[in-house]
Amino acid sequence: xxxxxxxxxxxxxxxxxxxxxxxxxxxxxxxxxxxxxxxxxxxxxxxxxxxxxxxxxxxxxxxxxxxxxxxxxxxxxxxxxxxxxxxxxxxxxxxxxxxxxxxxxxxxxxxxxxxxxxxxxxxxxxxxxxxxxxxxxxxxxxxxxxxxxxxxxxxxxxxxxxxxxxxxxxxxxxxxxxxxxxxxxxxxxxxxxxxxxxxxxxxxxxxxxxxxxxxxxxxxxxxxxxxxxxxxxxxxxxxxxxxxxxxxxxxxxxxxxxxxxxxxxxxxxxxxxxxxxxxxxxxxxxxxxxxxxxxxxxxxxxxxxxxxxxxxxxxxxxxxxxxxxxxxxxxxxxxxxxxxxxxxxxxxxxxxxxxxxxxxxxxxxxxxxxxxxxxxxxxxxxxxxxxxxxxxxxxxxxxxxxxxxxxxxxxxxxxxxxxxxxxxxxxxxxxxxxxxxxxxxxxxxxxxxxxxxxxxxxxxxxxxxxxxxxxxxxxxxxxxxxxxxxxxxxxxxxxxxxxxxxxxxxxxxxxxxxxxxxxxxxxxxxxxxxxxxxxxxxxxxxxxxxxxxxxxxxxxxxxxxxxxxxxxxxxxxxxxxxxxxxxxxxxxxxxxxxxxxxxxxxxxxxxxxxxxxxxxxxxxxxxxxxxxxxxxxxxxxxxxxxxxxxxxxxxxxxxxxxxxxxxxxxxxxxxxxxxxxxxxxxxxxxxxxxxxxxxxxxxxxxxxxxxxxxxxxxxxxxxxxxxxxxxxxxxxxxxxxxxxxxxxxxxxxxxxxxxxxxxxxxxxxxxxxxxxxxxxxxxxxxxxxxxxxxxxxxxxxxxxxx
Amino acid sequence: xxxxxxxxxxxxxxxxxxxxxxxxxxxxxxxxxxxxxxxxxxxxxxxxxxxxxxxxxxxxxxxxxxxxxxxxxxxxxxxxxxxxxxxxxxxxxxxxxxxxxxxxxxxxxxxxxxxxxxxxxxxxxxxxxxxxxxxxxxxxxxxxxxxxxxxxxxxxxxxxxxxxxxxxxxxxxxxxxxxxxxxxx
Numbered sequence: 001x002x003x004x005x006x007x008x009x010x011x012x013x014x015x016x017x018x019x020x021x022x023x024x025x026x027x028x029x030x031x032x033x034x035x036x037x038x039x040x041x042x043x044x045x046x047x048x049x050x051x052x053x054x055x056x057x058x059x060x061x062x063x064x065x066x067x068x069x070x071x072x073x074x075x076x077x078x079x080x081x082x083x084x085x086x087x088x089x090x091x092x093x094x095x096x097x098x099x100x101x102x103x104x105x106x107x108x109x110x111x112x113x114x115x116x117x118x119x120x121x122x123x124x125x126x127x128x129x130x131x132x133x134x135x136x137x138x139x140x141x142x143x144x145x146x147x148x149x150x151x152x153x154x155x156x157x158x159x160x161x162x163x164x165x166x167x168x169x170x171x172x173x174x175x176x177x178x179x180x181x182x183x184x185x186x187x188x189x190x191x192x193x194x195x196x197x198x199x200x201x202x203x204x205x206x207x208x209x210x211x212x213x214x215x216x217x218x219x220x221x222x223x224x225x226x227x228x229x230x231x232x233x234x235x236x237x238x239x240x241x242x243x244x245x246x247x248x249x250x251x252x253x254x255x256x257x258x259x260x261x262x263x264x265x266x267x268x269x270x271x272x273x274x275x276x277x278x279x280x281x282x283x284x285x286x287x288x289x290x291x292x293x294x295x296x297x298x299x300x301x302x303x304x305x306x307x308x309x310x311x312x313x314x315x316x317x318x319x320x321x322x323x324x325x326x327x328x329x330x331x332x333x334x335x336x337x338x339x340x341x342x343x344x345x346x347x348x349x350x351x352x353x354x355x356x357x358x359x360x361x362x363x364x365x366x367x368x369x370x371x372x373x374x375x376x377x378x379x380x381x382x383x384x385x386x387x388x389x390x391x392x393x394x395x396x397x398x399x400x401x402x403x404x405x406x407x408x409x410x411x412x413x414x415x416x417x418x419x420x421x422x423x424x425x426x427x428x429x430x431x432x433x434x435x436x437x438x439x440x441x442x443x444x445x446x447x448x449x450x451x452x453x454x455x456x457x458x459x460x461x462x463x464x465x466x467x468x469x470x471x472x473x474x475x476x477x478x479x480x481x482x483x484x485x486x487x488x489x490x491x492x493x494x495x496x497x498x499x500x501x502x503x504x505x506x507x508x509x510x511x512x513x514x515x516x517x518x519x520x521x522x523x524x525x526x527x528x529x530x531x532x533x534x535x536x537x538x539x540x541x542x543x544x545x546x547x548x549x550x551x552x553x554x555x556x557x558x559x560x561x562x563x564x565x566x567x568x569x570x571x572x573x574x575x576x577x578x579x580x581x582x583x584x585x586x587x588x589x590x591x592x593x594x595x596x597x598x599x600x601x602x603x604x605x606x607x608x609x610x611x612x613x614x615x616x617x618x619x620x621x622x623x624x625x626x627x628x629x630x631x632x633x634x635x636x637x638x639x640x641x642x643x644x645x646x647x648x649x650x651x652x653x654x655x656x657x658x659x660x661x662x663x664x665x666x667x668x669x670x671x672x673x674x675x676x677x678x679x680x681x682x683x684x685x686x687x688x689x690x691x692x693x694x695x696x697x698x699x700x701x702x703x704x705x706x707x708x709x710x711x712x713x714x715x716x717x718x719x720x721x722x723x724x725x726x727x728x729x730x731x732x733x734x735x736x737x738x739x740x741x742x743x744x745x746x747x748x749x750x751x752x753x754x755x756x757x758x759x760x761x762x763x764x765x766x767x768x769x770x771x772x773x774x775x776x777x778x779x780x781x782x783x784x785x786x787x788x789x790x791x792x793x794x795x796x797x798x799x800x801x802x
Numbered sequence: 803x804x805x806x807x808x809x810x811x812x813x814x815x816x817x818x819x820x821x822x823x824x825x826x827x828x829x830x831x832x833x834x835x836x837x838x839x840x841x842x843x844x845x846x847x848x849x850x851x852x853x854x855x856x857x858x859x860x861x862x863x864x865x866x867x868x869x870x871x872x873x874x875x876x877x878x879x880x881x882x883x884x885x886x887x888x889x890x891x892x893x894x895x896x897x898x899x900x901x902x903x904x905x906x907x908x909x910x911x912x913x914x915x916x917x918x919x920x921x922x923x924x925x926x927x928x929x930x931x932x933x934x935x936x937x938x939x940x941x942x943x944x945x946x947x948x949x950x951x952x953x954x955x956x957x958x959x960x961x962x963x964x965x966x967x968x969x970x971x972x973x974x975x976x977x978x979x980x981x982x983x984x985x986x987x
Binding site for chain 1: 816817820821822823824825826827828829831832833836837840867869871873877918919920954956957958959965
């Protein structure tokens with residue numbers, strides 16, 4: 001038999017017919033569909049028992065209650081707001097919601113590292129074990145101490161409202177170095193403002209939930225101002241219909257139509273940096289038309305009328321100043337507003353029952369100019385807001401027991417303080433605070449003494465410090481840089497030694513008080529998962545360093561580990577028998593008034609610890625701002641009598657009073673005809689933490705496209721520069737030149753270029769590295785002449801077509 | 803002529819045979835060879851005898867959690883309750899104690915009825931409606947050793963994984979909702 005072509009076709013036809021009656025085609029078709037659902041890059045959630053663990057969020061200082069969803073108690077799959085927590089009532093910000101991406105980030109540092117090549121060469125960073133890492137640092141510290149160079153050890157931390165801050169302070173005091181700093185924050189100037197006006201070292205707090213009228217001078221209320229979770233809740237309350245309660249009116253004074261401005265009832269578009277002038281203009285109307293709380297002014301305020309200093313010299317009071325210098329027409333010229341608008345604002349503010357002034361100009365990351373703070377605060381004083389039960393008070397302290405006493409007498413402590421590097425500068429500031437910029441300046445000069453070891457804890461100053469070049473310059477002179485970062489961030493890349501901290505969700509931590517919140521608050525963060533073997537709690541590292549340096553440093557830090565230290569603190573708090581644990585859903589702590597009795601609902605220290613470690617928080621009633629005034633006059637001081645003793649006895653009257661002052665900018669106005677202002681948004685993290693990929697996904701393509709950043713420009717300004725939407729341009733400031741693209745935004749003020757914060761990282765992963773430009777490397781920081789704090793209001797800029 | 807006819811009809815018969823041979827061969831390949839090719843047979847990490855555990859009820863190990871979710875194959879913690887140290891002297895129990903319990907490692911069981919991620923399935927309502935386990939799963943009452951796990955080479959799923967048509971048929975017969983989003987949420 002010969003099988004020819006015909007036979008082959010017959011066979012094939014039979015085979016095809018047969019195949020159709022088998023599962024082959026149908027099964028393969030079905031399976032191919034299923035196969036296509038299982039490509040390897042498709043994320044597949046782990047299955048198992050789902051549990052929830054509650055804790056406190058440590059991604060910022062906001063103290064939100066969060067809960068993590070875990071699979072089989074070993075894989076975290078979701079972070080969400082804790083619905084029973086009084087601060088955020090179930091709400092969560094984008095950073096919190098995306099926070100698990102930090103836990104599983106490829107840029108985490110899993111083990112200590114040391115630099116084996118030149119500083120900054122990432123390939124030179126090699127893993128070492130903890131024994132070697134700790135020995136390297138402790139031998140350096142022991143050597144410096146034995147050589148009498150203890151003060152050449154410095155530290156900057158980004159975790160200020162935490163027991164870590166106290167632990168660092170204890171370590172530095174015992175070790176003998178005054179050079180402990182915090183990353184600059186608005187709290188710095190709020191605290192100084194309270195110190196000079198009330199004699200109390202605590203930042204101001206604002207009862208926003210009960211306010212009926214909120215006048216905000218540039219405070220980014222919805223973009224991270226104060227405690228973000230609390231602000232979300234407060235905003236909800238303002239916008240909730242409530243029988244018998246008038247709707248809260250929010251007025252945003254800002255040069256740019258920010259998210260807050262767009263959600264406010266009224267946006268007052270003002271020239272950048274002139275908010276204080278407007279505040280004093282409002283004060284002018286209030287004084288002139290007798291719209292102030294005269295009873296409060298008479299009994300509780302010093303310096304409203306003309307006053308006499310200790311040398312018997314007559315000095316101008318606040319009333320006199322605002323009446324002569326801040327008439328609406330005058331203020332209109334400075335602010336770019338109409339005089340009638342200023343009058344209307346003043347009458348509306350003065351006529352509202354529970355009106356409050358809040359502020360936070362500029363990026364909101366930095367302290368403000370002290371005179372601006374005082375001008376805004378003056379409005380609250382004129383309105384009598386500082387009265388007990390009023391809308392302004394001070395953030396109350398938490399009644400811990402003091403830490404073990406150091407074997408240093410007061411004189412020795414003072415001597416240490418005076419030797420602090422920032423206070424050794426030729427330019428002395430009358431009211432020095434957390435003057436990190438002055439420190440950097442001295443460190444980069446290496447005078448009067450060099451910094452041999454700089455430790456950076458929970459901070460990324462090389463990226464997030466405005467005018468970050470200053471940190472870079474100081475770093476060149478720093479002998480040895482130690483990073484405690486959990487991530488390979490911009491600063492960690494430059495480190496000589498990295499001692500990775502447990503990631504924020506893997507460690508015990510705490511939150512002491514909430515920024516801008518009147519009630520007393522304390523919360524503990526407990527790990528949602530066991531940390532990996534290669535990281536170590538920075539608190540435990542400090543304790544270990546204390547032990548190895550020994551002597552009085554060891555005795556000053558007697559705790560076995562950081563958890564024990566926290567437990568001891570909580571024990572002390574319980575011993576005070578003050579406050580209570582918020583253990584029910586729906587508690588409205590903002591309704592607490594000064595003097596309200598809060599009944600303790602915990603048995604003892606162990607019980608309180610158990611409740612706090614389980615994600616609940618401790619609270620107590622607010623304290624009235626006027627209950628413990630420590631000024632010489634015993635009153636709130638509109639005229640700062642305190643500074644008379646700070647080397648300013650012969651200064652002009654104006655120096656003592658809140659007044660409008662705009663620090664002059666560097667650069668020639670002809671060369672740089674525009675102003676550059678940076679702004680934060682809720683979906684770009686701009687401090688220690690980088691933007692996680694989930695958040696970067698929400699950034700619009702007119703903010704960032706590929707690697708190109710867009711600056712906002714008013715359409716008219718763009719037209720005059722010959723630019724249109726998407727134009728490529730070069731943005732030049734006295735700090736340098738950067739390529740950008742242009743986004744036309746009618747909410748941008750003419751003549752001002754707006755740049756978003758949170759982009760332009762040089763570290764981390766492909767989703768954030770090299771994307772856009774870091775606003776901090778373009779903007780200019782100006783030192784406040786009274787406090788030495790670094791402030792930013794604008795930078796001169798030039799924009800030309802690329 | 804005749805020869806031609808004969809030859810033509812011979813060719814036709816021959817053609818039919820060839821066609822039929824192809825047809826039969828395809829059926830054999832499709833029904834016998836293909837299923838064996840499509841599924842690889844994998845053995846479980848160790849044997850488990852359901853018969854040997856008849857002193858406990860099914861619900862002792864296959865439990866529902868407080869939130870209504872089903873635990874499925876029990877975790878090692880469960881085995882540990884009785885087998886912290888060996889109760890008998892079988893090889894499999896030695897393996898359980900020494901390789902898993904003592905090393906604190908989960909047994910990497912292969913689950914016969916593993917639904918894809920895009921399917922939302924809850925045992926709880928099925929149990930509540932009186933659907934017996936054995937209606938969907940194999941009856942293990944008399945099972946001494948675990949059957950081989952047949953894994954689809956293409957999809958990676960077990961052969962036992964219930965397909966959508968089976969779900970739908972049962973739902974239709976009982977007059978239960980058959981909307982897409984009931985299972986594909």
